[in-house]
Amino acid sequence: MQNEVKYIEIVYRGIFQKRLAKYIAEGIVYMARASGKSALSFGRYGDSPERNGVPAKYYAAVGEVNEEDLIGYSTRVEPDYADVVIVLDDTLVKGVESWAWQGVQPINLKLREGGVMIVTSQKRAEELLPEIPSKEFNWRLAIIRSPASFSGLWAFKDDMTMEKVWGAIAKVRPDIINLEALESYLKRKDKAQERIRNAKISYEELIVREIRAGEGRNYKYTPPRLPTWQEMLEGAVIPAVPFGKRNEQFKRGTTKSERPIVDFDICIKCRLCWIYCPDEVFDETPDGYYDIAYEYCVGCGICAEVCPVKDCIVMVDENLFKEYESPYNLWKKDKQKYKEWIKELKERGKKERVFVPGLGR
Amino acid sequence: MTEVERLKEKEILMNGTQAVAYAAMYADVDVVTAYPIRPYTEVMDTISKLIADGELDAEFIVAEGEHGQFEAVKHASLVGARTLVGSSGTGWMYGMEAIVVTATDRAPVVAVIGNRALDDPGAYGVEHNDALMVRDIGWLLVWVDTAQEAFDTTLIAYRVGEDKRVMLPVGVSMDGGFLTHAEQLVRLPPKELVKDFLPPYDRGKYLVHPDNPISVAPQVNEDWVMEIRRQHDAAMERSREVIEDAYKQFKKVFGRFPGTTREIKMPEDPFVEPYMIEDAEVVLIGAGTVSKPMKVAIKSMRAKGAKVGMLRLRWFRPFPTREVIKYLSNSSVVCVVDRDYSMGSPNGGGVFYNEIRSALYDLEERPKVINFIGGLGGREVTIQDVEKIIEIGLEQRDTPVTKPVYWFGVRGERW
Numbered sequence: 001m002q003n004e005v006k007y008i009e010i011v012y013r014g015i016f017q018k019r020l021a022k023y024i025a026e027g028i029v030y031m032a033r034a035s036g037k038s039a040l041s042f043g044r045y046g047d048s049p050e051r052n053g054v055p056a057k058y059y060a061a062v063g064e065v066n067e068e069d070l071i072g073y074s075t076r077v078e079p080d081y082a083d084v085v086i087v088l089d090d091t092l093v094k095g096v097e098s099w100a101w102q103g104v105q106p107i108n109l110k111l112r113e114g115g116v117m118i119v120t121s122q123k124r125a126e127e128l129l130p131e132i133p134s135k136e137f138n139w140r141l142a143i144i145r146s147p148a149s150f151s152g153l154w155a156f157k158d159d160m161t162m163e164k165v166w167g168a169i170a171k172v173r174p175d176i177i178n179l180e181a182l183e184s185y186l187k188r189k190d191k192a193q194e195r196i197r198n199a200k201i202s203y204e205e206l207i208v209r210e211i212r213a214g215e216g217r218n219y220k221y222t223p224p225r226l227p228t229w230q231e232m233l234e235g236a237v238i239p240a241v242p243f244g245k246r247n248e249q250f251k252r253g254t255t256k257s258e259r260p261i262v263d264f265d266i267c268i269k270c271r272l273c274w275i276y277c278p279d280e281v282f283d284e285t286p287d288g289y290y291d292i293a294y295e296y297c298v299g300c301g302i303c304a305e306v307c308p309v310k311d312c313i314v315m316v317d318e319n320l321f322k323e324y325e326s327p328y329n330l331w332k333k334d335k336q337k338y339k340e341w342i343k344e345l346k347e348r349g350k351k352e353r354v355f356v357p358g359l360g361r
Numbered sequence: 362m363t364e365v366e367r368l369k370e371k372e373i374l375m376n377g378t379q380a381v382a383y384a385a386m387y388a389d390v391d392v393v394t395a396y397p398i399r400p401y402t403e404v405m406d407t408i409s410k411l412i413a414d415g416e417l418d419a420e421f422i423v424a425e426g427e428h429g430q431f432e433a434v435k436h437a438s439l440v441g442a443r444t445l446v447g448s449s450g451t452g453w454m455y456g457m458e459a460i461v462v463t464a465t466d467r468a469p470v471v472a473v474i475g476n477r478a479l480d481d482p483g484a485y486g487v488e489h490n491d492a493l494m495v496r497d498i499g500w501l502l503v504w505v506d507t508a509q510e511a512f513d514t515t516l517i518a519y520r521v522g523e524d525k526r527v528m529l530p531v532g533v534s535m536d537g538g539f540l541t542h543a544e545q546l547v548r549l550p551p552k553e554l555v556k557d558f559l560p561p562y563d564r565g566k567y568l569v570h571p572d573n574p575i576s577v578a579p580q581v582n583e584d585w586v587m588e589i590r591r592q593h594d595a596a597m598e599r600s601r602e603v604i605e606d607a608y609k610q611f612k613k614v615f616g617r618f619p620g621t622t623r624e625i626k627m628p629e630d631p632f633v634e635p636y637m638i639e640d641a642e643v644v645l646i647g648a649g650t651v652s653k654p655m656k657v658a659i660k661s662m663r664a665k666g667a668k669v670g671m672l673r674l675r676w677f678r679p680f681p682t683r684e685v686i687k688y689l690s691n692s693s694v695v696c697v698v699d700r701d702y703s704m705g706s707p708n709g710g711g712v713f714y715n716e717i718r719s720a721l722y723d724l725e726e727r728p729k730v731i732n733f734i735g736g737l738g739g740r741e742v743t744i745q746d747v748e749k750i751i752e753i754g755l756e757q758r759d760t761p762v763t764k765p766v767y768w769f770g771v772r773g774e775r776w
Binding site: 234 | 579
């Protein structure tokens with residue numbers, strides 16, 4: 001079965017990329033079928049990708065087996081391996097938490113030998129690689145030079161990301177989609193010429209890098225041992241998080257593609273961030289500032305919106321950060337260095353938001 | 362119990378719903394949530410009078426509907442209150458979302474189900490389909506057939522449901538009209554004896570309280586649900602021994618088997634009431650007050666030489682598989698009277714019919730099972746009806762079953 005069936009895993013952010021992921025899988029299925037293979041697609045159902053930013057997965061299966069067998073192999077929550085992992089937002093390379101008791105799973109967890117990971121990113125491989133856990137075998141990293149495609153809620157932003165992804169697959173894994181099938185598939189669509197052009201540009205300009213075994217971040221993922229029914233509390237009961245503590249089992253930090261930074265020098269200690277944060281990630285410091293527990297921050301941006309001081313809390317590209325370090329501690333350690341650092345962060349990675357006087361944005 | 366103590370027993374004329382309310386008073390319930398619907402309504406009427414008279418000290422909450430009623434009582438139970446709730450027919454259905462999670466969250470509320478036909482069409486009378494809606498979701502379910510048994514079984518329901526091995530809600534089910542609104546003499550035991558039978562309700566580590574911070578019913582998905590279902594199933598299995606203990610303890614404390622008095626005698630089996638069953642070739646099966654015309658008809662048919670008996674099912678969940686096999690394996694024909702329906706089921710039979718057939722399946726020599734559906738929507742099941750059922754059963758002793766399911770007492774249907 002493993003030789004005959006290939007799985008394409010599409011990792012995306014709910015809800016903004018849910019349609020995009022589904023349509024990419026759908027196209028793979030149609031193209032594979034047009035090439036005489038059997039194919040199907042399915043979402044990882046437990047993800048509940050209706051939550052903003054939550055990492056979620058979609059799968060396409062392509063097989064040299066009959067359709068009924070392929071359905072039999074693929075009636076799963078998720079397959080055991082992936083031949084292609086498509087990452088639709090480069091901040092996802094830091095890892096994926098679906099249900100938090102599973103911990104932070106490596107982005108390339110399911111990638112098998114000979115596999116390739118395709119990321120839409122404007123960063124270089126050298127910038128992304130330190131975030132990506134190493135594998136025990138050689139694999140390939142491919143980069144589509146394109147920003148993450150984020151549509152609005154429930155909507156689909158037809159910005160040619162699909163075509164670029166398909167073009168990239170055709171380049172690195174023609175056994176799954178070949179350029180001929182892709183072209184004939186796109187010919188039947190509206191704006192066919194533009195779609196074909198985008199697919200071809202992606203095909204030709206795709207950056208592909210061989211990654212050696214052991215290259216990348218040293219991160220060993222251990223799946224959790226879940227308790228047996230005899231060990232669990234009865235009646236769907238779990239111990240509550242003690243007052244003043246946070247849930248070690250439920251962090252959700254990988255939900256964010258942006259991270260709030262605080263300019264403590266201009267903070268007026270108004271407490272609005274602490275009050276409005278829906279995930280209670282702000283901690284009051286002894287001198288009345290508000291530190292941020294980034295592991296728990298989902299990057300919703302509400303703190304930046306309610307902060308009444310312009311440029312005090314600013315949302316910044318998540319990939320500019322390596323660690324979940326306390327910003328307050330960094331500031332306390334060296335205020336001048338901190339000031340320069342956040343200035344640089346704002347210049348390099350500030351996410352544009354409309355400034356509304358009094359709202360700090 | 363000494364004869365002096367026995368004399369302290371009070372005899373009060375009350376119907377099935379009042380008997381339940383009195384039992385709740387004896388159990389010293391803390392919270393009662395209510396919403397009126399016949400025939401359940403008299404339970405809340407009686408409770409409110411007991412509270413007004415100073416006989417019972419309890420929170421009495423009249424909800425905005427059954428959904429709120431059952432939600433409120435579940436939460437009260439989780440924070441450690443002993444509770445009474447109840448409903449009938451379509452009201453029970455309206456509360457169903459909360460009723461399901463009451464079992465999952467392991468809240469041992471006691472609910473009276475005054476059996477009533479499900480709407481539509483409107484009918485106050487008995488059908489068992491309302492209570493049977495909880496047969497698959499981990500509620501304990503018991504049918505009573507006298508006001509005395511309603512009183513005694515309600516006390517047992519608290520003891521069994523609240524037992525740490527069980528921690529499940531118990532539905533005390535009784536026929537609308539024929540028991541809910543029919544007065545019989547109930548012998549109330551001396552109230553001070555209740556504490557020897559019913560220990561205080563103690564949730565232990567499952568108490569929802571600021572000093573014991575727990576979270577109940579989070580979103581868990583495929584990684585956890587099966588373990589929770591399996592726990593629930595294990596608790597239901599454990600309830601069998603807890604029920605047996607409770608009936609023994611009841612007799613020890615109150616000096617009589619539950620449901621019996623000096624006048625009413627029954628074999629001491631907690632799960633079922635066998636009647637003239639030892640040599641019976643034809644055995645009638647039913648739940649609730651249908652047992653009463655059955656007993657009369659059996660006596661008259663016995664007088665004519667027919668070997669016929671009865672097995673009344675008291676507990677339906679947990680299902681008395683062992684007892685059904687024990688009492689039915691020597692019979693030739695089993696006539697199951699269903700006061701319920703299950704359209705499109707195997708043979709189009711009723712719920713009890715199909716459960717009993719399933720329980721008998723593993724026997725090498727199985728009796729024939731015939732189903733009689735009737736008494737729906739409050740219609741009488743008469744002594745003549747039962748005699749005819751017995752006659753059909755007798756006829757089938759030596760012939761293969763040609764008609765497995767009869768509808769009886771229905772206009773336009775020959776039987």
